[in-house]
Amino acid sequence: MSNLADKIILAIDDTAAIRTFLRISLMDKGVNFHEASTAHEGLALCKKENPDAIVLDLGLPDKDGLDILADLKNQNPNKRPIVIILTVRSEAKVKQLAFDLGADAFITKPFEIDDLVETLENTIH
16 A cells, blocks of 8 residues: 555646646655646645645746745644645756755656656655
8 A cells, every 4th residue: 555545636737638647647656646737726726625745837928937935844833744846947056946945856858757656655654
């Protein structure tokens, strides 16, 4: 049994195919999955669902994911979600900035779902 069972995971990514892939793959692990396609929608869902983890794309249509990272981490002071960046951007300075802003992990697209699941399992407690 995966230690992701019953965990609340929010994916914020503007690509429907990636959200679908994440939904199918993570729900198969027993995850309570939520998804958003914009930064605005993601922030609202984060507040409502209080997720254990957030998979965050940086290239969102309304805002850069880095611009909402701190807000996502600080929505609920009693339960700070794990934030895993999932992006095509691979520059060292982007990665460093993401970690400086509170990201817990950084995965570059294209990605293997097993790598993402392993990262989630290793960071969610």
